[in-house]
Amino acid sequence: MASTVIGAGITIEGEISADEEIVVQGTVRGKLDAREGVIVEAGGTVEADITSGPLTVAGNVTGNISSSDRVDLQSGARVIGNVKATRITIADGAQFKGNVDMDV
């Protein structure tokens, strides 16, 4: 398990930069920069631009996503914003509105 967890009930407004994976179950607003990856769990909300390694979303994300690796939008995810990544999966049941840029 990742050592950094933003638990449900916690709201962070501002800037987060991390050298380790971040699990978001609560709310993050502002900017999120985690090179080791981000997991937005169901119930988690991110209203921020995300710069990350692998990104997995099962919750809500509003903001632009830039990933150096893959982006997985799981069933139940709701994403509004542009996504830039090397690989993207969008599962059945994920809601997504925005542009996709895959470095073709």
Next chain:
Amino acid sequence: MALLTVIGRGVRVRGRVTGDADLTIEGHVEGEVDVTGEVTVETGGLLGASVSARVIVVRGAVRGDLTAGEAVRLEDGARVVGDLRAPRISIAKGALVRGLVQTGGIETTLPRAKTAAKSTPAVAPRRAPTPAPVARPAAVAPPRPAAPAAPPRPAPMPVPRPVAARPVPVAVSHAAPKGPPPPVVPALKKGAKAALKKKAT
């Protein structure tokens, strides 16, 4: 909610952290922390923020005021520069504190100037030991001599307040006999006066 939130070692947060859960800080947090649960600053954690929570436990470094509804516990290894306010406060052996400590009900209307003046001599001697074991608060230290001009944070500087007291330019002779001024004052006064005189002449 007893949901755990952890700000891990490699993480840096700049901004506001709010909510109704417990919070464990192992990384860096700058800004403001306001939660209804328990805040724990672990060894290696660095908190440059004012904290308000039900219980605050510190084993790392904090620069900012700690206000708890229930208790503040400074454990071995804690380094705090800032004011502590809580009904119950415990400071363990090995913890370093610089700032106003106030237990009991939150009566912020206490004669604050008096408290600050009283705490000044008691706290001042700790300055010497502080820099040695502490790497990061040392970063706090340099601005202190010049503190009256622009302290980085107003709150954790109860000491400079009397130092920066207005009487300096007004009438030093009157201000001096009232009570022993903090050790920093004479140097500042002399310097200031000398500078003023030089300028005048």
